[in-house]
Amino acid sequence: MSNGDSIAAERLCPSRLFGYPVSLSGVLETTAGGTNMKKLAIVVGHTGARPGAFAVDPIAQSENAWNADLAGRMKAFADSHLTDSLSVEIFTRDDGGVSGAYRRVREWGADAAIELHFNAATPAATGTETLYHTAASRGLAEVVQAATLETLGLRDRGVKTPHEASGGRGTANLSQMGVRPSILTEPFFGSNPGDCAIAQSRKQHLAEAQVGAAARYLSALYDDDPDAVMVIPEALNVRGGPGTDFGTLSWGPLTAGTVLTVLDRGRVWWKVCLPETPSRIGFVHSDYVA
Numbered sequence: 001m002s003n004g005d006s007i008a009a010e011r012l013c014p015s016r017l018f019g020y021p022v023s024l025s026g027v028l029e030t031t032a033g034g035t036n037m038k039k040l041a042i043v044v045g046h047t048g049a050r051p052g053a054f055a056v057d058p059i060a061q062s063e064n065a066w067n068a069d070l071a072g073r074m075k076a077f078a079d080s081h082l083t084d085s086l087s088v089e090i091f092t093r094d095d096g097g098v099s100g101a102y103r104r105v106r107e108w109g110a111d112a113a114i115e116l117h118f119n120a121a122t123p124a125a126t127g128t129e130t131l132y133h134t135a136a137s138r139g140l141a142e143v144v145q146a147a148t149l150e151t152l153g154l155r156d157r158g159v160k161t162p163h164e165a166s167g168g169r170g171t172a173n174l175s176q177m178g179v180r181p182s183i184l185t186e187p188f189f190g191s192n193p194g195d196c197a198i199a200q201s202r203k204q205h206l207a208e209a210q211v212g213a214a215a216r217y218l219s220a221l222y223d224d225d226p227d228a229v230m231v232i233p234e235a236l237n238v239r240g241g242p243g244t245d246f247g248t249l250s251w252g253p254l255t256a257g258t259v260l261t262v263l264d265r266g267r268v269w270w271k272v273c274l275p276e277t278p279s280r281i282g283f284v285h286s287d288y289v290a
């Protein structure tokens with residue numbers, strides 16, 4: 001399956017993707033060329049001169065320094081393990097700030113962007129959150145949040161808009177990618193010694209989990225198979241018929257990132273099956289797949 005076919009690209013029907021009424025064909029053209037390679041930009045939060053929050057022991061580093069290393073691990077993992085599916089480049093805000101970084105991200109033709117941060121508040125504040133701003137970005141936020149929760153095991157603070165998280169900080173960063181997914185990660189609190197101990201000891205796993213989740217998500221999102229969709233929320237019930245009057249099936253709930261094949265599209269409920277187990281057929285609410 002190639003992304004080089006513009007007719008197939010139109011069939012992706014972006015109005016179905018998160019209800020976002022803009023064609024993705026321009027995005028697909030940037031990655032055309034006979035491969036299914038997707039481009040993921042990693043933006044390191046803050047700058048060397050203004051490095052963001054400083055984490056307590058055992059990290060004892062700024063957001064900028066810790067995340068520059070995390071970004072390097074993410075790229076190294078993609079370069080060695082995801083050679084057929086994902087190309088990762090690292091971008092910094094040192095030259096030209098947020099807008100300069102994202103201009104270079106767009107010039108590179110990124111399919112999606114992840115900006116790396118960590119949270120800071122009181123020593124007791126804890127947990128993982130992922131920020132998104134555009135409708136097209138929520139699905140990526142959900143799958144990266146789920147992968148981070150699985151890796152660190154910290155409290156689930158949810159996926160949030162910048163307004164929900166902190167009165168709007170981050171909106172400018174998350175508004176730079178048009179119809180392409182763009183998220184900002186806050187995997188733990190640098191102000192919490194327990195969070196820092198876990199994040200430091202699982203740093204390599206965190207890098208691999210986040211980049212792996214992004215790769216799976218992007219390959220499904222930009223796949224030119226019009227019947228392949230992906231589960232957006234962390235848990236999605238599958239029902240025996242098209243409506244909540246029908247009972248849930250035992251092979252659900254499905255986890256974020258699960259790929260489904262759509263067999264029939266009702267107005268609200270879609271009949272789906274698992275591609276690897278086609279005998280498993282059920283119905284899901286179409287708002288929760290993309």
Ligand SMILES: [Zn+2]
Nearest residue numbers: 045052117118
């Ligand atoms: Zn930050």
